[in-house]
Amino acid sequence: MTDHSLDNTATLRQFCQTLPKVELHAHLNGSLSPTTLAKLRTLKSDKYPELATLCWPQQQNGGSVGLAEFFPLFRHIYKLTEDEQAVKMATWDVLEEFQRDGVRYLELRSTPRAVESTGMTKETYVRAVLAAMDGWTKHQQLSPQNQHKHGVMVVRLILCVDRRESLEEALATVQLALRYHRTTSTLADALCHVVGVDLCGNPEVGDPSTWTPAFQLAKSKGLKLTVHLGEVPYNLAEGLTLLAWQPDRVGHATLLKPATRAALYKGKIPVEVCLTSNVQSQTVASYDDHFIKEFYRVGHPFVPCTDDKGVFGCSLTDEYERLATVLQLDYTQLFNISRQCLGFIFDEDVELQRQLQAEWTTWEQSCELLRSE
């Protein structure tokens, strides 16, 4: 077992930073960095002077954001991303930041949003996110400093249904997801595309059976599914309804009835684990109490993720570092967890999988710390 004492903290940090990583649970608007918020505030300063000091709570007090405070935050944040230009800027910055953090494959997720006053529709929202993803990817491919051997971070999109939405709205989101869905990643005219749908939003709102037809439609048409499962006590009763949709992954799974946990384990459904988010939003009491220990003990698959790196002031590097401490992992175990995530991505393109596996192998072979263990 590796010694993660203070002397070795810098080495662990460096390892987690350079480790190639997969990010599968990141909400666009929750991932906006303080720098991006500042840029967007300036852009909107004439229209919303009252937002001049808007920032994430942890920038002010460095502390936690309970779920009761968390969801209302987006009433303000959404004003900053209420038109396509702002959505593109926000997306571009988030991609830049994840790449800088060592992410090599990203599935960003976002809830399509219509804003009457700016003329943005749910479809133009999705197009803006995809256009920024394509533009950023092309820009990176052309940039000489990014001509390193593995090319640029691969980016895909998941569309979210918010628990406040009606069945009709959920169906409209699934239709949009289908319109921008690709089953191969080699289309010449669209580099980035939608790979799946998610159910998210305030876990104390709504009843999942409302959206069952929409998620069944998504599944039957070949979209991948992920759902926010069991975040709070309110969600305990709905676990099996959500698992009946046959999600390909689930988010959080912090609070489950025994029958839901048994079904999750039986189906070996990978869990998107967001350590910092869970503890800061107080859905898990402490890192020490985190159920990740149980997943690791029973060998249940999981993917370390950030959830909302802006709100919670974290990075994926932080999440791996935290994981190493909580589970007392050595470098080889950390590397294996990162590599295992490649098996849970929604893009099924065989060539893409081969490329990513090759990248992980090359990194493994070049990493001194792995050789010396």
Ligand SMILES: CNc1ncnc2c1ncn2[C@@H]1O[C@H](COP(=O)(O)O)[C@@H](O)[C@H]1O
């Ligand atoms: C704490 N964990 C969480 N649980 C549930 N939903 C969450 C979430 N974190 C974020 N969201 C969902 O993502 C939206 C913001 O990004 P987009 O506008 O979609 O890009 C939030 O409004 C919420 O619905």
